[in-house]
Amino acid sequence: MDDKTIGNGSEEVRIGFFICHCGSNIAGTIDVEAVADYVRTLPNVVVSSDYKYTCSVAGQDMIVEDILKYKLNRVVVAACSPLLHEKTFRAATQRGGINPFFFHMVNIREHGSWVHQDRALATQKAMDMARGAIARVKFHKALEKRREPVRQSVLVVGGGIAGIHAALTMANAGKKVYLVEREPTIGGHMAMFDKTFPTLDCAACILTPKMSEVGSHPNIVLWSYSEVTEIKGYVGNYDVTVKRKPRYIKEDLCVGCLDCIDHCVFKTGNTDDEFNQNLSKRKPVYIPFAQAVPRLVAIDPAACTHLNGGKCEQSCATACDRQAIDFEQKETFEHIGVGAVIVATGFKPFDAHRKPLYGYGRFPDVYTALEVERLVCSSGPTGGDVVLKDGSKPKSVGIIHCVGSRDHQTNRWCSRVCCMYSLKLAHLLKEHTDAEIYNFYIDIRTPGKGYEEFYERLQEEGNHFIRGRVGDITDVPIIPEEEGRMIVRVEDSLAGFVRRIPVDMVVLATGLEPREDASEIRRRFNISCSSEGFFLERHPKLAPVSTTTDGVFLAGCCQGPKDIPDTVAQAGAAAAESLVLLDVGYVEMEPMTAFVTEKYCSGCKTCLPLCPFSAISRDEEKGVAVINPVLCKGCGTCVAACPSGAITQNLFEDRQIFAEIEELLVHA
Amino acid sequence: MPENFEPKILAFFCNWCTYTAADLAGVSRMKYEPTTRVVRVMCSGRVDPQFVLDAFAHGADGVLIGGCHPGDCHYVEGNYKLLRRFRMLRRLVASLGIEPERLRMEWISASEGERLQKVVNEMTAQIKLLGPLELPERFREWDTELHEETFDKEREVVASGQ
Ligand SMILES: Cc1cc2nc3c(=O)[nH]c(=O)nc-3n(C[C@H](O)[C@H](O)[C@H](O)COP(=O)(O)OP(=O)(O)OC[C@H]3O[C@@H](n4cnc5c(N)ncnc54)[C@H](O)[C@@H]3O)c2cc1C
Ligand code: SF4
Ligand code: SF4
Ligand code: FES
Secondary structure, X not given: OOOOOOOOOOOOOOEEEEEEOOOOOOOOOOXXXXXXXXXXXXXXXXXXXXXXXXXXHHHHHHHHHHXXXXXXXXXXXXXXXXXXXXXXXXXXXXXXXXXXXXXEEEEOHHHHHOOOOOXXXXXXXXXXXXXXXXXXXXXXOOOOOEEEEOOOEEEEEOOOHHHHHHHHHHHHOOOEEEEEOOOOOOOHHHHHOOEEOOOOEEHHHHXXXXXXXXXXXXXXXXXXXXXXXXXXXXXXXXXXXXEEOOXXXXXXXXXXXXXXXXXXXXXXXXXXXXXXXXXXXXXXEEOOOOOOOOOOOEEOOOOOOHHHOOXXXXXXHHHOOOOOEOOOOOOEEEEEEEOEEEEOOOOEEOOHHHOHHHOEOOEOOEEEHHHHHHHOOOOOOOOOOOOOOOOOOOOEEEEEEEEOOOOXXXXXXXXXXXXXXXXXXXXXXXXHXXXXXXXXXXOOOOOOOOHHHHHHHHHHOOOEEEEOOEEEEEOOOOOHHHOOOEEEEEEEOOOOEEEEEEEOEEEEEEOEEOOOOHHHHHHHOOOOEOOOOOEOOOEOOOEOOEOOOXXXXXXXXXXXXXXXXXXXXXXXXHHHHHHHHHHHOEEEEOXXXXXXXXXXXXXXXXXXXXXXXXXXXXXXXOOEEEEOOOOOOOOOHHHHHOOOOOEEEOOOOHHHHHHHHHHHOOOO | OOOOOOOOEEEEEXXXXXXXXXXXXXXXXXXXOOOEEEEEEOOHHHOOHHHHHHHHHOOOOEEEEEEOOOOOEOOEOHHHHHHHHHHHHHHHHHHOOOOHHHEEEXXXXXXXXXXXXXHHHXXXXXXXXXXXXXXXXXXXXXXXXXXHHHHHHHHHHHHOOO
């Protein structure tokens, strides 16, 4: 092969190689000078040097200067992962006056110095990798990024506080927002709370104004009781299908007078009220709670006699003077186009049944924290009276922290909010009942503004704090005071012995988990999960709201447990990232698409069904395959399958990869 | 077997899952054997059977292909396409007399740095037991044998005076 004629036209290939010390991150394990010396001996390498921090401005300037000084037309940098700095160095290459795709990056930090200990072997590996890159880059071609316009609208999935805040931010910036919420109302978990820590401001007072703003904002289309069923396209240009479940109400006619609820043939509730954590009943025609947004009733097909084929006089329908009730309603589908997507689907509380020793479901007065949130709420099932199942007030309450968190049998992670909400509930329960409150904790974790102070306040209020993981809850008394009560058995790790604390009420501070359908949602939006199932951000520190799919962002607890202040901050960040995308107005498409060379295509059609994006069609006249570059996402699957070798993928061409393979394997 | 045999494993990692997992292993400073040489591809579906054969032919002691878990491919189903090809490849490689341990396909997601570490170490240990593959050397041997045979035949032909 003639090195002088390969690559771009007939010019001689002149490669510059730059190896980075990354302080001591790389140089501590890899002999970077030796690698630079070695690479200097390779064909076509004109300059080979090492530098302390190649990604720094000075490091980049060095590359630019060397390109000009040595008339380089290829650049190889051996440093960290291309996923981190490929963009940086491509830009530097471009500043030097050559096409950015004449650049290639060698990952000797993440795949080298950080994972190996033997200096000689790590250096050897770095040399091999550099040689592979030098061989490959010779075959690089100049490529152009294609620009596509970005649609000026955004889809927000999930209407908890995260989705609400993100939607309002985008809408206030003048963008069109589609907010899709699965439940009949927005609000998420926050709508269920009475007060919020640490300031104890009333949750409804701070949330409901935001909810109604969403409901009336001219830039927001709110689709509640709906779900995204399909999403296609790419950053800036997503095509979304939304399923709207029938709520058996004509939304444009219902004014939310709630007459239908009063007139339902069921005079009291006949089915569990989910919003009240099943502590009360509701009717089949219902509104989840008084300040629900949208203020529209829904008819629950599982509870409604008529919708179950039974005989019913349908008094709700006759009561509605606007004829808004429509039992014939079917699900409908909306098709929209958006530029960006914010996923804010929240969390699910840990199922307390999974810790059977704590007696949830077995002892009537063992409650989950969310149930107690409803009990202490003045609009809750008891109007804010904290009463036990027998109607009496508890004299002593045990709050068990970390239920289903920091536990190798269930979830290993700390759910971050349970210590704080346990303190909040301790305060509220004391206020409502004047009971003795015992907190059973492993560690109290109160990082956050005003949080430690709140903890101190709780200690001053006379709450008891017992350090130790609760073993179990029993109803077998051994002394008279325990008679008829629940006994919390705990090894007090400060006192060093096992204690038995009799209580009338137990609150389980259940942790936060990924939603049941998280992996389905993740696939639908083509994003990743961390090992426990929360959605994965692109970078844990530097790209906390981005995902590996461009134009899809994360906000709130779907990304991991967090409190409301952090959720709102993250939602704002997701909105800002989306705004950047929309305001720039166009996206640059990576040019790694595939194309068919007509004269080699035998017309065998092997590739046609392979493309997951239907980018390949057949030119019937010529009898050859054609790839639409707008639809091609550059996976390379068709390239690998073409028996005639007629398909080429830019930047991943056969000759580039073969050169890389063969040189990686030569022993230096 | 040469002393201190350090196998060379040519690895093809898809950008979105396994390559990212390897980055994560790096960021988490998980130590593993310095035996892999990674070729980054956007999707495991890009892995052409010829790449694998070429790697063996040029001296790889093993080939590792890493992609996203089924259902997780960034391009929906590239990994399923690879899977189909892999079955064919495995038979092909076996018929060349290459031990099955030398060719491995693994689904390693972006968060599974630990798994990457485990797979590389495991595969390295297995190949160390097998020893070098030395396919290029074997090819060369076969070539000379073939060459000598034809040469002998030619000589016979010449000797018999035909
Ligand atoms: C008992 C308890 C008490 C707490 N108390 C406090 C407190 O006092 N102060 C504080 O700061 N934090 C508190 N927290 C934490 C707080 O609940 C969270 O920070 C907050 O709710 C996170 O909001 P989110 O929008 O991310 O999720 P969520 O509130 O879970 O909202 C997610 C929304 O998305 C919807 N959704 C889910 N899947 C889909 C889908 N596929 N399609 C469409 N919509 C979907 C859901 O229906 C829901 O409306 C508490 C948590 C618990 C468990
Ligand atoms: S597989 Fe190759 S030869 Fe067959 S139709 Fe597609 S491009 Fe043409
Ligand atoms: S490279 Fe992938 S996306 Fe592009 S045409 Fe081929 S199969 Fe389709
Ligand atoms: S992107 Fe990982 S296998 Fe396709």
